[in-house]
Amino acid sequence: MNGPNRTLTPQNLATPSRGIVMPEGRYCAGAKRRVYDGTALMSLLLITFNTTQTFDSHGKPTDSDNDK
Amino acid sequence: MAARRIPLLRPPAYVRQDGRTLLITHSWDATSDVLVEHLGAENVFRLNSDLYAETVIEIDESSLRIAYGDDAINFEDVAKVVWWKAFNGKISADAYIEAEVRYILREIYNLFEVSGKCVLTRPHSDQYHGKISQMKLARNFFAVPQWCVTLNDSSSRLSNRVVVKSLSSEQVTEGKVLFTREVDPAALASQYPWFTQHLVDAEEDLTVVYLYGRTFGFTLDRRSFEGLDWREHCVTGPLPWQPADLPVWFVDKIRGFMGELQLNFGRLDFLRAGGVTHFLEVNSNGQWAWLDPGGEYGLLQAIVQAVHPRTPMPACG
Numbered sequence: 001m002n003g004p005n006r007t008l009t010p011q012n013l014a015t016p017s018r019g020i021v022m023p024e025g026r027y028c029a030g031a032k033r034r035v036y037d038g039t040a041l042m043s044l045l046l047i048t049f050n051t052t053q054t055f056d057s058h059g060k061p062t063d064s065d066n067d068k
Numbered sequence: 069m070a071a072r073r074i075p076l077l078r079p080p081a082y083v084r085q086d087g088r089t090l091l092i093t094h095s096w097d098a099t100s101d102v103l104v105e106h107l108g109a110e111n112v113f114r115l116n117s118d119l120y121a122e123t124v125i126e127i128d129e130s131s132l133r134i135a136y137g138d139d140a141i142n143f144e145d146v147a148k149v150v151w152w153k154a155f156n157g158k159i160s161a162d163a164y165i166e167a168e169v170r171y172i173l174r175e176i177y178n179l180f181e182v183s184g185k186c187v188l189t190r191p192h193s194d195q196y197h198g199k200i201s202q203m204k205l206a207r208n209f210f211a212v213p214q215w216c217v218t219l220n221d222s223s224s225r226l227s228n229r230v231v232v233k234s235l236s237s238e239q240v241t242e243g244k245v246l247f248t249r250e251v252d253p254a255a256l257a258s259q260y261p262w263f264t265q266h267l268v269d270a271e272e273d274l275t276v277v278y279l280y281g282r283t284f285g286f287t288l289d290r291r292s293f294e295g296l297d298w299r300e301h302c303v304t305g306p307l308p309w310q311p312a313d314l315p316v317w318f319v320d321k322i323r324g325f326m327g328e329l330q331l332n333f334g335r336l337d338f339l340r341a342g343g344v345t346h347f348l349e350v351n352s353n354g355q356w357a358w359l360d361p362g363g364e365y366g367l368l369q370a371i372v373q374a375v376h377p378r379t380p381m382p383a384c385g
Contacts (some may be wrong), residue, residue, distance in 0.1 A: 014240035029137035033101040
């Protein structure tokens with residue numbers, strides 16, 4: 001049973017994940033990598049990203065391999 | 069601890085000198101971009117789960133062929149296989165197609181694993197040894213902050229300063245996640261699952277990439293970010309991680325721990341406080357590329373060497 005002070009839930013402890021809106025990329029079959037419009041990606045290597053994707057606390061989209 | 073036995077990697081009977089590395093991934097994966105860049109596109113066949121609609125796959129009793137664009141690869145052309153976050157994000161709006169494609173990709177991996185060609189990590193490797201199993205085993209090797217996992221339990225098993233974490237790291241609600249944060253354990257609503265742990269008032273984070281017995285350590289001064297969880301800040305820009313030398317005794321502990329888990333690869337997270345290094349977790353599919361993007365610290369080269377089709381199958385030395 002919850003006492004009167006047991007008010008913390010996952011919902012009210014959660015905070016917005018940092019969403020990243022990536023530019024559209026074109027997958028280049030020859031280079032076997034995605035080509036972007038001049039956006040530096042090095043700072044984003046921690047995560048696997050997608051367009052207009054938000055991420056969980058490990059920087060991953062929902063329904064993904066475990067990773068962070 | 070009776071860790072789930074994972075088949076050990078076996079060297080293939082032979083490696084074709086013109087073989088390639090099959091990289092099973094996702095077309096948006098920046099780490100895979102880095103790998104392709106450093107391996108050379110001619111040495112890689114990149115199988116992107118999200119581009120399944122443009123990919124041809126043929127598997128029968130005696131053959132396997134995958135084609136994308138003008139490129140194709142057969143079973144015997146594959147020297148090594150790397151599974152790298154192939155299932156990040158949905159790959160199809162059709163749930164049935166998604167499930168079938170995922171099944172096929174997993175089976176492609178399985179076919180090569182039986183042949184001893186897979187390196188680094190496995191699909192869904194955390195299902196074999198999650199945080200709870202890791203922490204129980206880790207006590208044999210490291211200091212582990214006292215922790216507790218509860219469901220429908222109203223007792224406060226931990227006292228003093230406590231943090232709450234997520235086990236699954238899934239979103240709590242749309243767009244919201246539970247980062248590590250300090251809580252009053254007596255205030256947690258008991259009907260929810262909770263993973264709580266004593267707060268370590270750490271001076272720095274230590275993360276260690278383990279690769280077939282080799283270790284690459286990096287530290288992050290906790291004064292460089294606000295709060296308790298550096299992951300909350302990592303997507304806004306690079307944090308000042310610095311390479312760190314690890315004492316031999318500590319490397320030996322890591323090797324022992326990873327050996328017990330039968331992991332060839334993983335990123336271990338620790339906290340350093342008052343001269344004590346506290347284990348938090350190992351992520352057997354952990355990201356690593358941001359730690360050495362320019363190849364200055366040996367990590368990038370070591371991973372490229374491990375997955376390159378023309379190097380021997382890596383083994384723990």
